[in-house]
Amino acid sequence: MTGPGWPLNVPVLSDGVVTLRAHTPADVDRALEMAQDPEFVRWTAVPTPHSRSMSEQFALEVVPKNWNDGVAMCWAIEFEGRYAGNVDVRGKGVLADIGFGLHPDCRGHGVMTAAVALAIDHAFVEAGKEAVQWHAHVGNLGSLRVAHACGFRLHGTQPDLLLERGRILDGWTGSIRFGDAPVPRTTWRESTLRTDRFTLRPLRTADAPRIVEACTDPSTRHFLSHLPEPYGPADALAYIHDAWWKAAIGRNETWAIADGDDRLLGTINVMGLDDPAGGVGEIGYWTHPDARRQGVMTEAARAVVDHAFDPDGLDRRRLAIVAAEGNTGSRRIAESLGFAHYGTEHGTARLADGTVTDHHLHERLR
Structure with a gap:
């Protein structure tokens, strides 16, 4: 029946x-x-x-x-x-x-x-x-x-x-x-931060053209040799989608640095938030060519560091910044934020021209 x-x-x-x-x-x-x-x-x-x-x-x-x-x-x-x-x-x-x-x-x-x-x-x-x-x-x-x-x-x-x-x-x-709790398994790492001049917000698909401009710039590519060549809109969207996924699984938090017109000036992220050691993270960043030498990344990074150490933010106890030999701008940002140089990894940084150089390691404790 x-x-x-x-x-x-x-x-x-x-x-x-x-x-x-x-x-x-x-x-x-x-x-x-x-x-x-x-x-x-x-x-x-x-x-x-x-x-x-x-x-x-x-x-x-x-x-x-x-x-x-x-x-x-x-x-x-x-x-x-x-x-x-x-x-x-x-x-x-x-x-x-x-x-x-x-x-x-x-x-x-x-x-x-x-x-x-x-x-x-x-x-x-x-x-x-x-x-x-x-x-x-x-x-x-x-x-x-x-x-x-x-x-x-x-x-x-x-x-x-x-x-x-x-x-x-x-x-x-x-x-x-069956039997799994119907609640999020990870903390979705997403927030909006504000500085005097900028808004730090999650990436959007509308940011793709500016990402393409930045990632086809020779200076950007020199230190980020892993970038696809050629770099086009599909690569920028893949970068955005990867940032969303890693936010969802609690691994990274990525911000677009936007001006008053919501124009992307660069990106900054805190990586390794799911590290088993707990309480640690590594900061990475790049700046659009037309936003360099204006203090953009220093201002944005200061807000990110404050958020990362805040118990109500990412609650980190240690942050690291890694910069290749010759990347003077990145190393100056680290130093201006109070990160101490604690070591050098020899021959671990491959540059876009095929040469290999050193990585300089910086850290700051809460």
Whole structure:
């Protein structure tokens, strides 16, 4: 004897603010708006161009069939009395994966985090799932924030993971198991600092052109010989996405140094925040060519050092700065911030011209 079919086999889940329920014909128009949203198209495999009949077919034919066949549990998300998106737990056995998408006018309110938490709890407690996998395009910051907030273990980047609309894409991956606490596993390292002249904020995709300018400058490249050659927009985006990922796993915190017009003047980061020794970190930085010799990095670095030593900030007890022989500007910044030179590593700095020189080591204790 089989149980009731769709929509009666769709459990209604709610935390009092966000509700998961079966789709209805009234959802179709807003589902179409979501499917045509440029950000939704960018990060999902939704067919494009997308018609109303496609949204109707998905909500009222594909979703019901998947529920009835036991291959996926896809709920409509309801928020403030309106359709807000979908969350979909896919897979027949004990291993599943999750996908989700949100209408643009419901973003920024914690809706998807709540929806995923409800779906995951049901998948484990009622549907017998033992593990749920998450993946997203590299660079899908919104999806990464949801996975982090819901307690997924963030594994890393898998090359060539996704095939969507004829494109092979790298993916971020994570998973959560039955019994795992549904809370963040790491501290997302992200903050905004202000100095007299500048704002230090997280990197944005809009910073990419200025990053390209800085990383194609010969002086920058001389000391950062690991930079790709040639260096283009895709490399700048990869740098930004890597900074986001390392912030999410609690390894590094990276700031863009921005002027009053929000123009990027350089970047600075504290690395190694997840070091098993605890309480240590290494500062790295570079300055855009048109912002050099104006005290930009010294002012920004002073704010970062203060934040790093602050018990309410990064709570570090020791910071290090490493500078190659010949990088006079970097060494002067270290000295001006009270970092003491404590040693030299010989022959460990490879420069862009292929030569090898020394690294000078500086440290400061709280």
